[in-house]
Amino acid sequence: MAKVKVKTLIGSVVTVAFFLTVIVAFLFYAFPENVASATGFGPYDGQRIFTFCTILVAALFLFGWLIEKAFDFAGRSGLYFHWGQKKAQMVVPATGTIASEDDEEEPVFSEDAVSEHLRFRYGRRWQRKVRLLLVMGNPDDVQKAAPGLCHDLWQEGDGNVLIYGGDAQSLPDEIFLSKLKRLRSGQPVDGIIQVMSTSALPTDSERDAFLRFRQKADHQLGWQAPVWLWLTDKAKGAQQDADTAATGVIFGPEGTIEEADKALTTLSQRLQKAGMAQILNNLAHNGLLQLSSRLQHELPDRRAGDLPTR
Numbered sequence: 001m002a003k004v005k006v007k008t009l010i011g012s013v014v015t016v017a018f019f020l021t022v023i024v025a026f027l028f029y030a031f032p033e034n035v036a037s038a039t040g041f042g043p044y045d046g047q048r049i050f051t052f053c054t055i056l057v058a059a060l061f062l063f064g065w066l067i068e069k070a071f072d073f074a075g076r077s078g079l080y081f082h083w084g085q086k087k088a089q090m091v092v093p094a095t096g097t098i099a100s101e102d103d104e105e106e107p108v109f110s111e112d113a114v115s116e117h118l119r120f121r122y123g124r125r126w127q128r129k130v131r132l133l134l135v136m137g138n139p140d141d142v143q144k145a146a147p148g149l150c151h152d153l154w155q156e157g158d159g160n161v162l163i164y165g166g167d168a169q170s171l172p173d174e175i176f177l178s179k180l181k182r183l184r185s186g187q188p189v190d191g192i193i194q195v196m197s198t199s200a201l202p203t204d205s206e207r208d209a210f211l212r213f214r215q216k217a218d219h220q221l222g223w224q225a226p227v228w229l230w231l232t233d234k235a236k237g238a239q240q241d242a243d244t245a246a247t248g249v250i251f252g253p254e255g256t257i258e259e260a261d262k263a264l265t266t267l268s269q270r271l272q273k274a275g276m277a278q279i280l281n282n283l284a285h286n287g288l289l290q291l292s293s294r295l296q297h298e299l300p301d302r303r304a305g306d307l308p309t310r
Contacts, residue, residue, distance in 0.1 A: 012064070020056070021053045021056060024053060024056060028043075032044065107152075108153075109163070110179075114156075118130055121156075122159075127184050130156075130159050131160050131191070132161050132163060133160060133161065133163065133190060133192070134180075135162050136164075136166060137167065137168060137194060137196060138167055138195070138197070141196060141232050145230050146162055149162055162193075168194055168213060169209055171213060172213055172217035174220060187223050187225070192214075192226070192227045192228070194210075194228070195230045195231075197232050199233065214227070247267070248267075265296075268296050271292035271295070272288075275292055
């Protein structure tokens with residue numbers, strides 16, 4: 001988790017106290033008679049003016065400290081309240097929530113809970129400090145990519161918020177999309193992650209349905225977010241106790257099939273080099289070489305037909 005910078009009111013209180021003290025001291029010193037007739041305080045000599053300003057500064061510091069503690073207590077109390085609600089819902093399932101995978105009730109996304117959590121962690125301007133990513137796909141595939149996301153509906157860490165948006169082959173949920181717009185206006189999400197399984201890549205009709213549903217959802221959101229593909233696959237090759245690293249490739253927003261093919265070829269070459277290094281250390285660690293071989297021999301005939309376009 002990223003370290004959160006805690007904001008306080010001390011700086012603002014010091015600034016206000018400084019300028020207010022200067023103004024009050026000037027009025028008492030330059031216009032003692034007018035201040036005395038208007039407020040009933042004074043006229044004072046230099047020593048009494050200093051004493052009065054010192055008391056004023058102390059009072060302002062105390063007031064700022066009390067206000068800060070009040071806000072801090074209110075924020076923590078609200079967060080604890082929602083934690084208590086969530087814990088109670090897990091013990092006794094209520095309408096619209098899930099306590100176990102066997103329940104037939106579907107969980108309900110709450111933009112208020114997400115907003116309060118992010119505001120507590122990142123401050124009032126959390127919208128500029130986090131990335132909201134909409135994860136879509138079959139629940140089984142999403143479970144492999146982001147364990148627990150389908151049940152939790154949203155997960156946050158290191159400034160990235162994953163929100164489960166359901167299966168991309170289904171009609172867009174207008175209520176869910178409206179909640180996303182309330183969560184953050186303008187650009188509700190920074191990107192869409194479409195999770196697919198390499199063992200069941202979509203057919204032409206499924207890709208067409210995905211494109212139409214994606215366009216409809218973009219229209220309802222009022223924003224066309226970039227889409228990334230996250231392909232899951234069954235593990236092939238032994239990698240137990242081997243050093244693992246993220247493996248992937250990024251295509252530009254205007255990427256073509258040719259550019260994708262070139263990027264995958266480059267990835268295959270890098271995997272082959274890294275795989276050879278692992279083989280030299282342990283002959284059983286052949287997972288990267290297996291993946292490189294599949295990219296070179298299994299996918300070329302399927303790339304052009306399987307990569308959806310927007």
